[in-house]
Amino acid sequence: MTAPYTARCACGSVSATIRGEPLAIRLCWCRQCQQIAAGGPTTNAVFQVADIDLVGRLSTHSFPAASGNTLTQHFCPSCGAPVYGQSSARMHLASIRLGFLDVGHGLKPDTSIWTEEAPDWAVIDPALARFDRQAPPPVRQD
Ligand SMILES: [Zn+2]
Ligand SMILES: [Zn+2]
Structure with missing residues (x-):
């Protein structure tokens, strides 16, 4: 599937339409991501904020x-579902949690980051680009 992508949290009080393609799709194994992702990595599609129309209140x-x-970290205050993360260094980008996107989006991770903080049971896909820590900021491909 290609843009637009639609999205909704587990309870439906937050939804979104995204009118562009992601610049990168990353698994993040950092400790903070493990805390919000129930022990595994977060899976994040990095979109341009300008392409995202969000409806609903976030905490x-x-x-x-x-x-x-x-x-x-932005999340639904009702169901707790992670919606997106954002860095103060890149306010034009938002890392949309892949689980927020509606089924059928067809997007897959291309990169693993912060693998040095991954738990010892983690299986890091050798087919993906890999960074011990942060990856370089994604660059627009078009
Ligand atoms: Zn919700
Ligand atoms: Zn992380």
């Missing part, structure tokens, strides 16, 4: 990242 939690930037 947020911000914390300082190892890079010195502030990371903010």
Whole structure:
């Protein structure tokens, strides 16, 4: 499938339409992601904020990242479903959690990041690009 993508949280109080293609799709194994993803990695499609129309109220939690930037997690206050993450260094991008997208989107991860913090049971797909820590910021391909 190609854009537009539709999305909704587990309870349906937050939804979105996304009118562009992701710049990257990454599995993040950092410790903070394990905390919000029930122990595994978060799976994030990096979209341009300008392409995203969000409907509904979100709660947020911000914390300082190892890079010195502030990371903010946005989630549904009713069901707790992760919706997107954002870095203060790249406010034009949003890492939409892949589980927020409606079934049938056809998107798959291309990169694993922060693998040095992955638990010892983690299976890191050798077919994906891999970074021990942060990957370089995604660049628009068009
Ligand atoms: Zn919800
Ligand atoms: Zn992470």
